[in-house]
Amino acid sequence: MTFVVAIDGPAGSGKGTLAIGISKKFNFSYFDTGSLYRGLALQALDVHGENFTKNDVITLARNFSINSIDQESLRSSKIGKYSSIIASIPEVRSILIKIQRGFKEENLYQKGIVVDGRDIGTVIFPNANIKFFVSASIEERAKRRLIDFSERNEIISYNEVIKQLQKRDQRDKERSVAPLVAAEDAHLVDTTCINKEEALKIVSSLIIVELDDYMKINK
Ligand code: DC
Numbered sequence: 001m002t003f004v005v006a007i008d009g010p011a012g013s014g015k016g017t018l019a020i021g022i023s024k025k026f027n028f029s030y031f032d033t034g035s036l037y038r039g040l041a042l043q044a045l046d047v048h049g050e051n052f053t054k055n056d057v058i059t060l061a062r063n064f065s066i067n068s069i070d071q072e073s074l075r076s077s078k079i080g081k082y083s084s085i086i087a088s089i090p091e092v093r094s095i096l097i098k099i100q101r102g103f104k105e106e107n108l109y110q111k112g113i114v115v116d117g118r119d120i121g122t123v124i125f126p127n128a129n130i131k132f133f134v135s136a137s138i139e140e141r142a143k144r145r146l147i148d149f150s151e152r153n154e155i156i157s158y159n160e161v162i163k164q165l166q167k168r169d170q171r172d173k174e175r176s177v178a179p180l181v182a183a184e185d186a187h188l189v190d191t192t193c194i195n196k197e198e199a200l201k202i203v204s205s206l207i208i209v210e211l212d213d214y215m216k217i218n219k
Contacts, residue, residue, distance in 0.1 A: 001108075001218050002104055002107055002108055002109075002110055002111075002112055002113055003028070003111065003112035003113075003129050003210075003211055003214055004104065004112065004113055004115070004125050004127075004128040004129050004130075005019075005022055005028065005112065005113070005114040005115070005128065005129065005130050005131075005132070005207060006115055006116075006120040006121035006124070006125050006128035006130070006131040006132070006183070006186075007019050007022075007114065007115070007116040007117075007120065007121075007131075007132045007133075007134060008116070008117060008118055008119065008120050008121050008122070008131075008132070008133050008134070008180065008182065008183070008186070009116075009118075009132075009133055009134035009135055009180075010118075010135065010141070010165075010168075010169050010172065010180060011080065011141065011145070011165055011168055011169075012136065012140075012141030012142065012144045012145045012165060013134040013135050013136050013141060013191060014134055014136060014144070014191040014196065014199060015116045015132075015134040016032060016034075016116055017196050017199075018116075018132070018134060018189075018191075018196070018199050018200060018203060019032070019114045019115075019116040021196065021199075021200040022114045022200070022203065022204070022207065023114045025200065025204060026111070026112060026114075026204075026207065026211070027111060027112075028110070028111060028112035028113055028114045029103075029107045029110050029112075029113045029114070030113070030114050030115075030116075031100070031103045031113065031114075031115045031116075032116055032117075033096075033100050033115060033116065033117035033118075033120065033124070034083065034116070034117055034118075035066060035069075035071065035074055036064070036066055036096050036099060036100070037083040037084070037086060037087045037096070038074040038075075038079050038080070038083040039064070039066050039069040039074060040057065040060060040061055040064055040083070040086055040092065040096075041079050041082035041083040041085070041086050042069060042073060042074060042079055043060050043064070043069070044056060044057050044060055044082065044086065045078075045079075045082060047060065050082075054089055054091075057086050057089060057092055058089065058091045058092060058095070061091070061092045061095040061096065062095060064095070064096075064099075066099070075148065075152060076149075076152070076154060077145075077149060077154060077156060077161075077164055080164070080168065081164065081167070081168065084168045084171045084172055085171065087118070087171075087172070087175070088171060088175040088176075088177075090176070090177040093119075093177050093178055097123070097124060100115065100117075100120075100124045101124060101125075103115065104125070112129075112211075115128075118172055118178070118179075118180040119178035119179075119180070121133070121182075121183035121185075121186050122178065122181060122183045123178045126183070129210055129211075129214055130187070130206065130207055130210045131183050131185060131186035131187065132186055132187050132188075132189050132203055133182035133183065133186040133187070133188050133189070134189045134190075134191060134199075135188070135189070135190050135191070135192075136190060136191045136192040137192045138162060138165055138166065138169075139162075140191075140192045141165055142158060142161040142162045142165055143158075145161050145165065146158060146161055149161070187203070187206055189202060189203060
């Protein structure tokens with residue numbers, strides 16, 4: 001049995017940093033599911049250019065392996081935009097569901113897994129042991145994204161980042177399949193006014209309680 005931590009939230013909310021912090025603290029395996037959509041967007045752009053069709057992406061998704069993708073090239077604003085566009089294709093989502101659920105099977109003998117994305121607590125692992133929905137104000141998220149981009153030498157203005165985030169939020173929240181929404185049983189974590197250490201402390205205390213109960217039951 002594997003203890004599953006599901007973390008969802010919009011771009012720049014701090015969910016990735018939090019997920020990595022949890023995986024280190026609890027020695028859980030970590031899966032950033034956004035990297036699947038980003039990797040597929042990168043392949044679609046490489047193979048077909050910006051005019052790829054829905055069927056082009058579905059064909060690529062059927063043969064997709066994240067291991068063949070260079071992770072560093074996935075973090076640009078262009079890949080962010082196209083990953084959210086392809087994430088609205090229902091056939092793509094149903095193909096990628098298998099890879100995401102497969103991660104739990106691969107880690108069946110590990111103590112736990114932490115998985116972050118947009119639909120982890122609602123669709124991928126609706127029975128996760130604990131769920132978090134991480135958010136922050138759009139201004140704070142844009143500031144964080146600007147720091148990420150400048151570290152990667154991508155020059156982009158604050159206003160442009162705000163516009164990109166608004167568009168991406170809208171696409172992620174309004175798509176017909178698995179839209180970005182908090183699961184009913186998720187703990188809501190607003191990181192606007194707290195730093196990453198404080199956020200990790202808050203979620204860790206909740207995980208410890210849940211994990212204790214889980215260990216007692218599964219002894
Ligand atoms: O978390 P991220 O910014 O790397 O995700 C990139 C895009 O991938 C995001 O805009 C929507 C999509 N995504 C998704 O639809 N479902 C997930 N579980 C993870 C990401």
